[in-house]
Amino acid sequence: MPEAAALDAIDKRLINALQGDFPLVAEPYREVAETLGLSEAELLQRLESLIQRRVLTRFGPMFQIERAGGAFVLAAMKVPEHEFERVAAQVNAFPEVAHNYRREHALNMWFVLATATPQAIAETIAAIEAATGLPVFPFPKEREYFVEMKLHA
Amino acid sequence: MPESKPDLDAIDRRLIVATQGGLPRVPRPYDAIGGELGIGGDEVIGRLRRMLDSGVIRRIGAVPNHYAIGYTANGMSVWDVDDARIDELGARVGALAFVTHCYRRPRRLPDWPYNLFAMVHSQNREEVAARVAEIAALLGDACQAHDILYSTAILKKTGLRIAG
Numbered sequence: 144m145p146e147a148a149a150l151d152a153i154d155k156r157l158i159n160a161l162q163g164d165f166p167l168v169a170e171p172y173r174e175v176a177e178t179l180g181l182s183e184a185e186l187l188q189r190l191e192s193l194i195q196r197r198v199l200t201r202f203g204p205m206f207q208i209e210r211a212g213g214a215f216v217l218a219a220m221k222v223p224e225h226e227f228e229r230v231a232a233q234v235n236a237f238p239e240v241a242h243n244y245r246r247e248h249a250l251n252m253w254f255v256l257a258t259a260t261p262q263a264i265a266e267t268i269a270a271i272e273a274a275t276g277l278p279v280f281p282f283p284k285e286r287e288y289f290v291e292m293k294l295h296a
Numbered sequence: 297m298p299e300s301k302p303d304l305d306a307i308d309r310r311l312i313v314a315t316q317g318g319l320p321r322v323p324r325p326y327d328a329i330g331g332e333l334g335i336g337g338d339e340v341i342g343r344l345r346r347m348l349d350s351g352v353i354r355r356i357g358a359v360p361n362h363y364a365i366g367y368t369a370n371g372m373s374v375w376d377v378d379d380a381r382i383d384e385l386g387a388r389v390g391a392l393a394f395v396t397h398c399y400r401r402p403r404r405l406p407d408w409p410y411n412l413f414a415m416v417h418s419q420n421r422e423e424v425a426a427r428v429a430e431i432a433a434l435l436g437d438a439c440q441a442h443d444i445l446y447s448t449a450i451l452k453k454t455g456l457r458i459a460g
Contacts (some may be wrong), residue, residue, distance in 0.1 A: 144420060147364060148361075148364040150365070170323055170324060173323065188313060190321055193358075199358045199359075200361050201454070202357070204344065204347070205319035205359065206347075207351055207354050210302060210350065211302075211304055211309075211312065212304075216381075219458045234451075234452075238459070239457075243452040244450060245451055246445040246447060248445045257457070259458040280404060282402065282413075283402065284400065286383065288390030288400070289396075289397065292369055294362055295431070296360065296365040
């Protein structure tokens with residue numbers, strides 16, 4: 144299980160502030176830096192460091208690709224333990240795999256496919272099944288009750 | 297659930313491809329993106345604003361690695377909920393402060409009887425279990441069975457990467 148990263152108080156304030164709505168103005172980093180009492184240069188340097196250290200997995204727009212004609216689908220696989228690393232590498236090699244988690248269950252690999260069209264989901268699932276030799280179980284969302292991708296640092 | 301599909305033109309699609317990996321960490325990031333696409337920074341801002349308003353973009357900001365910021369227990373709680381009540385109850389589970397994602401998904405009988413997924417992030421498994429107990433209390437007798445699938449590793453987390 145990965146450890147929590149060493150973060151100072153400024154990093155934490157920065158992470159919390161940057162999960163809000165990033166300003167759509169010509170110099171957005173300067174605007175956020177001012178609200179935190181930091182210089183723009185320090186904010187940019189800390190942000191870069193947080194990304195390099197993988198405290199932040201990304202920084203930018205989060206697209207709801209369904210609204211742009213694309214598709215996001217959660218899928219799971221039952222991977223035999225001794226083949227887990229091989230299958231993880233094969234699955235992760237697909238650019239359509241947006242994220243992938245190992246979970247404690249018979250269905251032990253859970254990933255999200257993101258594609259530019261809904262048809263590409265079925266094609267990608269078929270390609271993953273062909274590459275790994277294992278069945279993929281899709282769990283498309285039928286209804287979204289809530290999504291909030293913010294976590295307080 | 298029907299969703300309107302906002303009209304996106306070729307420049308919007310190029311803007312999605314240019315920003316899906318993240319915004320540049322430079323003082324004028326929208327000018328930098330505009331430079332790549334051959335449009336002005338003001339136009340980049342205007343197009344991102346429209347995509348935010350139409351829901352193509354949920355939010356612009358940072359996506360934390362939840363392990364790194366101390367949420368070392370990540371439990372995907374899954375529930376077998378009465379179909380007649382799931383929409384009413386799903387909305388209430390989604391409204392709980394500690395639930396970060398909540399969806400209805402198809403069952404896969406007989407192996408997978410669960411149709412409601414609620415993600416719970418916490419500092420430790422005891423806390424996840426306590427929060428899952430709160431969800432169980434809310435669902436009451438509308439729920440036949442549930443499970444918690446803890447994550448033990450992030451194997452990949454890059455976000456969207458559609459082709460340009």
